Amino acid sequence: MKYTKKDRQQLLLETIEKNPFITDEQLASTFNVSVQTIRLDRMELSIPELRVRIKSVAAHNFGEEVKSLPLNEVIGEIIDIDLDKQAISILDITQDHVFARNGIARGHHLFAQANSLAVAVINDELALTRKSTITFVKPVKAGDRIIAKAVVLSKDTEKNSTLIEVTSKVENDTVFIGQFSMYRMTKS
Amino acid sequence: MKYTKKDRQQLLLETIEKNPFITDEQLASTFNVSVQTIRLDRMELSIPELRVRIKSVAAHNFGEEVKSLPLNEVIGEIIDIDLDKQAISILDITQDHVFARNGIARGHHLFAQANSLAVAVINDELALTRKSTITFVKPVKAGDRIIAKAVVLSKDTEKNSTLIEVTSKVENDTVFIGQFSMYRMTKS
């Protein structure tokens, strides 16, 4: 039982999205069509070939370097950073982040984004959170895109301490506010 | 001025470590040797070819992405619960929870465990965190087992508000203290 061209192409998209490591040959056999058909499909959908796909997956991790911290440890995607001054990150809330019951995001995701950003904005080998006061202003739902902005308020070089305020918004509505007192580890 | 075989191979290791996306041809020209020499070097050092290297970087990347998702459930294992009074949970800290740089657990994992527990202890349809003040008392390392205890301090039925204190310990050392002001969603 073969799919229509449209259905197949839709499935193809999803399949490759789910597993970018699949070859045309494997795709051909799972869809019971010839390799050439798969190639045509990929062209129409402008899906690159296996190696390019793999490379782009690999490059994602390698290409963008945030100086203060390896990217994979940061929750949310940092889109702007001015070390020791301010930083902005984006986190898209999906079904995975919310309570099944009411679709409201669990608090620790907002905290994780804000805390990650507070760590990242500090221009140092490594920073640890010492104290924090946070307020969940408004519930966040699945589908929302949280934009968190961290601002360095003050630095106390004596105490190796830095005060940061993170404000997270969804479409200009403030949903979260957190003050973070960070400890700087100024060693090499 | 050519390097000795040993020096070249050492540099080769570092170069590929730094940039796994480099071809043998490029390597050959940077070290002023033939492509074949590079191949021999790679064999002796058992460094895989470009495509395999890229693929492993990508696979690692892809795996991480999956790994970062299990945040949707309760963080930590609840081992004792007395609804509306107190609850205890355990979280084992692994390499995945810590900063690669110094092996110290990222703060949001401690917060997530405490926050999850605060939500769970409330005997209600669902609870949301409203405000929270937290203190990271002592760094937690990979291999540590965090035992978090949540105690309900007070209930204000008028305001649908509950105050909870969570104390997390590693072998009787307090590592984290958090006060959580929770909002109760009475029936929907």
Next chain:
DNA sequence: CACCATTTTAGCACTTGGTACTAATATCAG
């Protein structure tokens, strides 16, 4: 210096997972 081992280079056939292109065949709709 000569000799032998190590190191380096060269060349060829073959592999994967493709691209680019041409051409033939199926399938379906009006």
Next chain:
DNA sequence: CTGATATTAGTACCAAGTGCTAAAATGGTG
């Protein structure tokens, strides 16, 4: 039945290799 669309087949070619053989170049030792 005729066209258009969709599918399959086949060829030449590419990148970045592996595997293998063989010839040079280099280097240290007696």
